[in-house]
Amino acid sequence: MSTIPLDYEALRLIWWLLLGILLIGFAIMGGRDMGVGALLPFAARTDDERRVLLNVVGPTWEGNQVWLVLGGGAIFAAFPPLYAVSFSGFYLAMIVILLALILRPVGFKFRGKITDKRWRDAWDWALFVGGAVPALIFGVAVGNVLLGAPFHLDGSMRAFYTGNFFQLLMPFALLCGLVSLAMIATQGAAVIAGRTEGVLAERARRIGMGTGLATIALFAIGGIWVGFLDGHVISSVTAPNAPINPLAKTVDLVRGGWLSNYTTYPWMLTAPALGFGGMALAVLSFWTRWRVPALLATSIGITGIIGSAGLSLYPFLLPSSTVPQAGLTLWDSSSSQMTLFIMLVATVIFLPLILAYTAWVFRVMRGTVSPQSITKNPNAY
Template identity: 75%
Template sequence: MSTIPLDYETLRLIWWLLLGVLLIGFAIMGGRDLGVGALLPFVARTDEERRVLLNLIGPTWEGNQVWLVLGGGAIFAAFPPLYAVSFSGFYLAMIVILLALILRPVGFKFRGKVSDPRWRTTWDWALFVGGFVPSLIMGVAVGNVLLGAPFHFDDSLRVFYTGNFVQLLMPFALLAGLVSLAMIVTHGATLITGRTTGLIAERARQLGILSGIATIALFAIGGIWVALMNGYVVTSTIDPNSPINPLGKTVELVQGGWLRNYGLYPWMLAAPVLGFAGMALATLGLMGRYRWLAYLGSSAGIFGIVATAGVSIFPFFLPSSTMPNAGLTLWDASSSHLTLFIMLLATVVFLPLIVLYTAWVFRVMRGTVTTESLSKNPNAY
């Protein structure tokens, strides 16, 4: 391993940051599509109006899903213990998300096959479910991470998950789900306001203002709740270059423990500040009809809110509520030194290509979507 130019600790930190980038990338890029889907039945009242929204996100939503695929792949390859515990323990919740996401491509393709209004309305509501359910449940999942998941290891490091789907629906987790839903809806509303006209844009603007205010209020309530709840703190000495061993540490529950990092690393306060400031900017931008200022504000707000969860629980990925010392951290849930380095080399090559391709696609697909533009496009949904 001496031939690897980066030490193990540095590579682990780099992959922690990269995973955060991928998840935030999906929250912003995929979140705009989920938000439009969640707003579809309420912003668009007629078939033509709903076609406008379908064609607003239809050309790009599949590419935006790449961020989710990359995030899942990064967890699988860079943090296999985390993949094993989370993807098996939260299996039912992930199946619900997957089924909801599957409704989107089916809805896009099938909706226009039959001109019957009832047929199209059915698929419109299916697209709503495809936006609403993932936005809510992904936030619930983050809430459960802060609460801790009911899993433990035996002496041979076999994992045992003792929870169920209903136990995921704790009050704090539901609050986190509402924060996620509200911020995604706000983001979708800023996109609709920025790239459509007339009644569609106005309805989205009004709903976006309400959801933006709700996001700020719910995020603040969540912060107060986190300050009063117990957080997990590693109390033993950590060797950042040690081999993985989830049971090689001691962990205690401390009231307000999730706020400890902000005292140790004051720069982390930038995350919640950006969350509040971004959503405030998005709301004010919608109020003042500054369309793209609102969109940039909601993007920054999502960045800050998601980053707040990440820096608050650092170095944890997934704490254990039933066996605290089994909680997975950055230092005991990563792949080998060599694996992380090889993955980093591949990422340095391919991630910029993905970013450049995404930028090119959005440049080609830029512009306002209207009913008139749809009539000129024979390939429109």
């Protein structure tokens, strides 16, 4: 262990930050596709307009899924107990998300096979489900993390989840789902407004102003609601370099405890400021018809909103609502020091390659998509 240049505490903190970056990356990049899908039946009225939207995201959506794979892989390798509890406890929710996501490639491929209007309308709504449902459920999942998941650990650190699917649909969790859906829809509106022209772009701007304002309002309501929730606060001495043992700590339930980090670490207020500021700038950009600033602003807003949830929970990854002491934190649910270091080396090598390739693809695919351009392209959807 002495040959590893970074101590255990630093590696755990780095991987907590990297996990947040990967999840934000998926929300921004995958949110482009989910947002356009969620707006497909509303922003586009004719078959040509809907084909334009499909070809806005069609060439890049598969690459954007890399961020979801990386996020899931990071949870599996860096925080195995978190993976075990969340992916087994939220199993039905995960299945719903996967089934909805499967509709997207199927919809892209099958929609244009038959020219019948009913056939294409059916696949358009399937693409809507593939965009809106994952966005909603991902937000519901975050809400349930803030509420705490119903699980406990036995003496051998085996996890037992005691909840069910319908317990996930609590009012606060549904509010978080609406925040997620609204911000992803705003991201989709920014993509449409920036990559199309004419009446389609104008319609997207109007929708974007509405969803952007809804995101701000719902995010504010969620922040107020969090102040009345019982937050989990570690009252025992934390040993960041200690071996894994979630049951070794003492956890107290404190009303409004999830907001205590903003008092302890005032710099964390940057996250909600980015959330509100980014979405407000996006609304302004839609109103003034700025194309690039709108997409940049929505991405900043998404970063701030997700960052606010993560920083509020710090150092928790998944609190337990039944046995608070069993809640998983980045200090007591990570892989070994050697595993984290080897993964970090691989990340330092491959993540820049992924970023460079993504930037190159979007540069190649840049420009406005119109009915005329897709008519000239025999490979268009």
